[in-house]
Amino acid sequence: xYSTKLRSLSLATLLTLGGAFLLAAYYAPVEAxxxxxxxxxxxxxxxxxxxxxxxxxxxxxGLLFLxxxxxxxxxxxxxxxxxxxILGIGVLLTGGLWARAAWGVWFxxxxxxxVSFLIVFLLYCTYQPLxxxxxxxxxxxxYAAVFxxxxxxxxxxxxxxxxxxxxxxxxxxxxxxxxxxLPVDMKIPFYLALVGMTLLFVTLYRLEMTHKLTxxxxxxxxxxxxxLQGERDEASIPARSAAPQVxx
Amino acid sequence: xxxRPPTPSPPRVTSTRTAVGALLRKELLLERRxxxxxxxxxxxxxxxxxxxxxxxxxxxxEGDTASGVLWVTLLFAAMLGAGRLFVADHEEGGIEAxxxxxxxxxxxxxxxxxxxxxxxxxxxxxxxxxxxILLLEPGLSLGDVGRLALILALADFGIAVIGTxxxxxxxxxxxxxxILPLMALPLLVPVVISAAKATAPVLAATGAGAVPxxxxxxxxxYDLVFGLLAYAVFDYLLDD
Amino acid sequence: MTPLASVHFPDGSGYxxxxxxxxxxxxxxxxxxTxxxxxxxxxxxxxLTRQLDEAEAxxxxxxxxxxxxxxxxxxxxxxxxx
Numbered sequence: 001x002y003s004t005k006l007r008s009l010s011l012a013t014l015l016t017l018g019g020a021f022l023l024a025a026y027y028a029p030v031e032a033x034x035x036x037x038x039x040x041x042x043x044x045x046x047x048x049x050x051x052x053x054x055x056x057x058x059x060x061x062g063l064l065f066l067x068x069x070x071x072x073x074x075x076x077x078x079x080x081x082x083x084x085x086i087l088g089i090g091v092l093l094t095g096g097l098w099a100r101a102a103w104g105v106w107f108x109x110x111x112x113x114x115v116s117f118l119i120v121f122l123l124y125c126t127y128q129p130l131x132x133x134x135x136x137x138x139x140x141x142x143y144a145a146v147f148x149x150x151x152x153x154x155x156x157x158x159x160x161x162x163x164x165x166x167x168x169x170x171x172x173x174x175x176x177x178x179x180x181x182l183p184v185d186m187k188i189p190f191y192l193a194l195v196g197m198t199l200l201f202v203t204l205y206r207l208e209m210t211h212k213l214t215x216x217x218x219x220x221x222x223x224x225x226x227x228l229q230g231e232r233d234e235a236s237i238p239a240r241s242a243a244p245q246v247x248x
Numbered sequence: 249x250x251x252r253p254p255t256p257s258p259p260r261v262t263s264t265r266t267a268v269g270a271l272l273r274k275e276l277l278l279e280r281r282x283x284x285x286x287x288x289x290x291x292x293x294x295x296x297x298x299x300x301x302x303x304x305x306x307x308x309x310e311g312d313t314a315s316g317v318l319w320v321t322l323l324f325a326a327m328l329g330a331g332r333l334f335v336a337d338h339e340e341g342g343i344e345a346x347x348x349x350x351x352x353x354x355x356x357x358x359x360x361x362x363x364x365x366x367x368x369x370x371x372x373x374x375x376x377x378x379x380x381i382l383l384l385e386p387g388l389s390l391g392d393v394g395r396l397a398l399i400l401a402l403a404d405f406g407i408a409v410i411g412t413x414x415x416x417x418x419x420x421x422x423x424x425x426x427i428l429p430l431m432a433l434p435l436l437v438p439v440v441i442s443a444a445k446a447t448a449p450v451l452a453a454t455g456a457g458a459v460p461x462x463x464x465x466x467x468x469x470y471d472l473v474f475g476l477l478a479y480a481v482f483d484y485l486l487d488d
Numbered sequence: 489m490t491p492l493a494s495v496h497f498p499d500g501s502g503y504x505x506x507x508x509x510x511x512x513x514x515x516x517x518x519x520x521x522t523x524x525x526x527x528x529x530x531x532x533x534x535x536l537t538r539q540l541d542e543a544e545a546x547x548x549x550x551x552x553x554x555x556x557x558x559x560x561x562x563x564x565x566x567x568x569x570x
Binding site for chain 3: 021040044047086208211228
């Protein structure tokens with residue numbers, strides 16, 4: 001049911017993200033202070049923004065799950081956080097490369113945004129192990145949702161606290177990350193990349209959801225067939241993944 | 249024995265305040281009868297100071313380092329305590345018993361968080377003087393103690409809330425002692441940042457400086473946000 | 489053909505290249521894993537189809553000798569009951 005949507009989504013992702021990266025390479029000017037290495041900005045910052053948005057979205061879906069107890073929301077929360085953690089790896093790696101290129105270090109503690117992201121990333125790394133270590137599926141969803149809600153609220157608070165810990169202004173360009181101070185020929189590729197990255201997130205999110213739902217259906221069919229054949233194997237194989245099991 | 253049929257009485261609902269009081273008394277009585285968590289936390293703090301003395305290879309600390317040593321020690325001692333907070337209830341079915349009783353479930357959160365706050369305060373009553381004697385260079389004046397107490401109280405509130413919420417979460421997992429610090433430590437980083445920054449001038453060798461108000465504000469905001477959040481979501485952890 | 493050395497690479501281009509490469513590699517790895525999991529699903533669906541075929545063949549075979557009960561005992565999920 002998702003396939004047509006997925007096809008147009010992937011196409012849109014490819015066009016916007018590809019276009020944004022081409023614009024970043026050829027149209028955007030070389031930044032005066034940092035030189036060519038500032039181009040990492042167009043992949044690193046959109047990725048970070050989308051990952052954080054995914055974490056918050058996971059928290060919202062967790063809240064909806066707690067209110068409605070609809071497994072659909074649990075699946076959404078899980079998939080959003082899962083994708084954001086994957087993007088988070090990319091954010092930290094590209095951030096490290098940028099820090100190395102710009103300041104000669106692999107990690108810059110005075111860069112509040114990068115530090116905050118690391119803390120948030122480390123927190124969300126425990127989401128999967130938490131799910132894995134709760135056996136009862138209903139309890140698993142509920143506890144994971146509580147985690148998602150708390151961690152989602154933590155994201156903005158953490159950014160504020162870390163920023164306060166760095167009262168002095170780091171003499172560099174990254175203060176432009178909000179986009180406010182960006183010249184217009186940097187703004188266009190940046191916002192296009194942000195749109196592209198969001199589309200990429202949505203595409204992968206839907207792909208993952210489709211996969212999980214399909215797997216649930218296959219599992220349901222397997223169970224039905226087993227029942228019909230009278231092979232009442234009570235000791236069914238436990239789920240290998242911590243992913244929410246939505247049985248169609 | 250009268251043969252009268254039982255008169256239908258209105259369902260008895262214990263008020264949250266009574267329930268919190270009863271639960272709190274139970275926790276404190278348990279700890280007084282069989283002291284388990286408090287001695288461990290206090291001993292852990294003192295041992296950690298000794299470890300820092302050799303790990304840092306210094307006989308005295310002040311300012312930023314002193315504040316860091318104090319907060320790392322208190323935080324890890326708190327993790328030790330948070331892991332034990334729900335163990336007795338989990339093993340002996342105390343939570344199930346509470347769910348059967350006609351009390352507001354938030355009472356458990358309030359009682360546990362208050363208990364944990366009291367534990368933290370008690371441990372600090374031992375750990376902070378020990379720290380002042382063992383490691384702190386200029387010592388603490390009476391004014392310093394007052395300012396430190398304010399910071400400790402604000403930080404303890406946040407630690408107590410997070411410790412209670414995530415202690416309740418972790419108790420249901422198979423790897424509870426493993427996963428609790430992994431979840432709670434990143435969440436408590438803002439507390440550590442603000443508390444350590446606020447404590448550093450108090451412990452400075454050059455005489456206590458003023459406590460920067462904005463760090464206290466961040467601590468207060470953190471307490472408020474997570475206090476309300478824990479109040480909102482704690483029920484869902486008990487719904488079995 | 490220009491020799492590679494004569495092409496002008498600005499400073500820091502290695503890091504920029506590495507950063508974009510990290511992004512694409514991550515995407516590739518994720519898609520690879522998804523494709524691998526899809527193969528597993530495909531295999532399971534194949535198994536299901538095969539089992540269903542066997543069951544159908546069996547019920548058809550039994551149906552020749554003893555018509556009604558055997559067919560009722562093993563109905564395939566999408567089979568219309570006779």
